Amino acid sequence: MSNPESYVRHLGGETGHRGFFGGTASKTRVVLLAVFIGGGMVGMVMGLGLPALLVAVAGVGITMLTTARTHRGTVLERRRKRARARARRRLGTDEFLPYEVGAWDQLQEAISQGTKTEKRAAERTALKMRANPDGSDGMGWLQYASNMPGIAWHAPIGEQPYLSVAFSVSGQLRGMETAAALTRAANAWGKFLARRAAPSSLIRDVQTLTRVLPPDSARQQQWVKTRLETVQDNWTAAQRESFEAQKLSYDEVIRKSSADAMVQRHYVVVSWPLDQQFTDAATKFGHGRDAWRALMADQILATERGLNDAKMGDVRALTAKQTTALMLHQQNPYLPIDLTRTVDPLQAGLRSHDEFSAHVVEDVDPTALIMGDDGPVSPSVTWWHRTAAIHGQNLAVAGRSPLWCLDLLIGRELTFVRSVSFHLHLVPAGQAKAKARADVVRDLAGVMADQQKGRLVSDDSATRMSAAQRRSADLAAGSHHHGVDWIGFITISAPTRDDLAQASRQLEEACATGLGIERLDWQDSFQSAASGTTWPIGRGLRPASPTLTSRAINRLAGRTEKEALS
Template identity: 40%
Template sequence: MQTRNIGGEAGRRGFFGGTSNKTRSIALVIVAVLGAFLTVYTQGPGLLATLAAAGLVWVLTLRTHRGSLFLRLTNARRWRERQRLGIVSFYPIAHRALTWDHNQDGRKLSRRERRELERAERRYRETPDGVDGFHWLQREDGLPGIAWHVPAGEDAWLSVCFSVDGQVQGIASDAFLDNAMQAFGGVLNRFGNVATLPNRLQSLTRVLPVDSARHEAWVWEQLDPTIAEDDAAMMDLVASYDEVVQLVRSFGLMQRHYVVIRWPITPAFVKAASRRGPAQQGWRALMNAEIATVSAQLRRVRPGNTPQEVSTLSARHLAAVLRHMQNPSWPLDDLDDLDVDAPWEPSEDVLSANIVTASGPDGTEQQWWHRTAELPIDAFETGPRTSLWVAPLLSQLGTPIVRTLSLQVEVVPAAIARSAALADLTADLADLAAQRRKGSIDDSELAARSTAARARLADLAVGTGYHGVGWAGHITVSGRNREDLTDAVDTVSAAAGDAGISRLQWLDGQQAAAQAATWPLTRGMAPLSRSGAARLQDLLAGTGSKEAIS
């Protein structure tokens, strides 16, 4: 089976060698500038203070298996601020029933009472944390659901969710897996073309209790319609099958796979849409054409004569998926009793979990605890991996844990990725040569990084047709209570080690927002930063001649 090198891409190489730490670099520059002035005016004491400050910065930004001390202090401060503002709880805005100026007996509220009321009022929001600015561009039943995202401080984008049955079904040969990996890489390569409108793909696998909705639908499809519904034998058969399904649902898990594509609303997108119609009419026409193209590409991901089954989720179906991921007691395909515009469940954050308490399908109150972690790129052990490298977190886990694994990929044009790989390899080879001149033993981590950089450079060679990628991974685990969630976290953390991930970065203090990174909405990954040369090239390219056909 073919392998690819993963790891060694946590950050660009620093000026003094090794991978750079952006926070540390900025802080040291500030300390150096201020320290220079302080040393000029106070001489010895200023120099000592500068050295002490530099040492403190180094200690605060030192990476550990639990993150840096600076990161932990920042998260603690953020958590205290959220508690002070009262935004650790979320209730859909439809639940709001508060009076601002007077209490129940008509007495004017004091300043303290108003402050407490304001704090309580902040619990009621249109969307939970991590999903601000979420709307629909297309929400009609029977049509592809097109989500419109306009979060504060970010560029807007559209996203569409596709349900797929996976590249591999059952036992497959190594050659089949290799061809599937190359076919999937071909889909990603199309996103590197400057003329392609979508720029990000989210691959999402949901491990969930067996969904009874499909089984129930299958039973009613198979029953003879000529038999009366009050026939005793038929009802006994249905009840017997339902008993089996509910038993399997209680103890078994299954996997569902989704691919979510993101279209940024760029000037190129707006221009292409304007040719198809005015305003949002043109947007919808363009998106429907784009959806058909992506669907055809995804069907070709599975090699052989049997294409992959791909279906585009409607807005109602996507809303059902979102409701299920908050409250797994609801079946994934249950589209009844659902508010398409607000499929959100009440929740409350504690430091290390997001707790959802809401009604289930039978009307009884259900509670689920969720905890989300980032898959830190710097925690990936550098080395070759096959296309099954995430299997320890999915099919090989062996423990019935409800979980979601999300991997987002954004394509980097080949020229930019090639330049970065070349710079990394040059820096690594220089560091290795310096160590050998000193007569020291080669750093195994540095050697592995240089091997990975060399492999990336070979993959990105001119003529191969491959592009680079930036990516982010998140995983959410769920349990019925604190004890179930604690056991699930321990099990998943151990499985991450089997997948070559030395640690998981649990996003404590912001669990509600973090969970949205594993929902089919292409959220949770910052846009890739572009180099100054790339931005200058875009500026010089302009927007094209108005007279040109485009």
């Protein structure tokens, strides 16, 4: 028998790497404290005396209060969110209109030739019209041909450009599995990540995405339709009545089996940063963008083999149309997730607007028809979305199995449509080990200082130290383990505001009671951008800056020799 403890791992308790002075205080607090303390010292030296001291003390006190963490975040964070929402409404960027050439030309004509009122209205509408929604800002395609893997090219403002490819997987487990099978699956996934965390790997980010949605009974209905007998002219009235009763019985079976049921669709998104290492490797395949595509074709095949080795089931790279269809479905769940015939990869957004706590999408339901003035039309629908982040410091410190998120994926009490995504930034072992050791030393020094001064050691200090010690032990020499920075996101969807509010409460309760997530960080005031964190495009995690030593080693490594084969 397998030991169930063999696949239990500890998560939670980490609040990021330690600062220079120890602890995990936010950068905002450190900067403000430095400003007030430094300003007070300078003021005292310049002879300002008591007023400078009072201002410095008051500033330090206000900083400590406004940056203190609570179960609803800090005061400064809440004020920043409200200010951001007001600024977006004032600028008109809280709404999104998909870019259309004809509409854009009309707006430009109104701006240049219209009256003052028309110019003002056209300018405000032009601010709303963009090529991409906020969640996929700066996204294009390196390759979007039919029947070929879609390679998305991202250049978000203020971030490093990268390429991403989405893979559809059927998952590692099917039905009832033994603990040994669960352990093998977890180890296989760990090996997949570890092999791509080495410094020589071009991959740096991996996103897992699960879409939870109601089942589509179209295939079952088609199966029933092809299996039923055709109506015969020589049937008696009793036979016809029996036939109709049989059809109703099949419809009832399909309806009851689909009621309150949810199915999961699983995806893995892999990202390649466009850094010097990538362009250097691409030169071995030729010149220009064709070399990039050739390199990516090799990388995609290697990733598919890796996912197959990780027991991910049926693995296939999504085309650009399939990736865009998934993004559109996540914005409007009435759009079939596999419908690609009418999809344009360059149109990945639907008309929407932001409220403080919701991303509201306005579209139509193509699966239904109503009678309009000009005949049958698809009815208008509205979908409300809200996204929350899962941070490591908000997890209760406990041993967790690979199935710790199961309640979030198939929980019976969660009957709303949702997307669950985890972003993993792979950190080479050397860099991760250096940070873990530094964290252990600083935490241990803080604990020893408290003990020597006769103070009680706080639970937070002990928790941080134990978490850092576990990381250091996991990265011991010969373990073949690498480091990872991670964050999780959940996007919930509902057709009305009230349904979204109820779904939010249900999600918070399920996370607090079943998953040990003490607090969900709702991404309010920028929900439209936050929706992109659960789209299959690798958005949502800004990795920690590499250490000075790591940057120096990378510089010393340089580029490969021109004569080298790889």
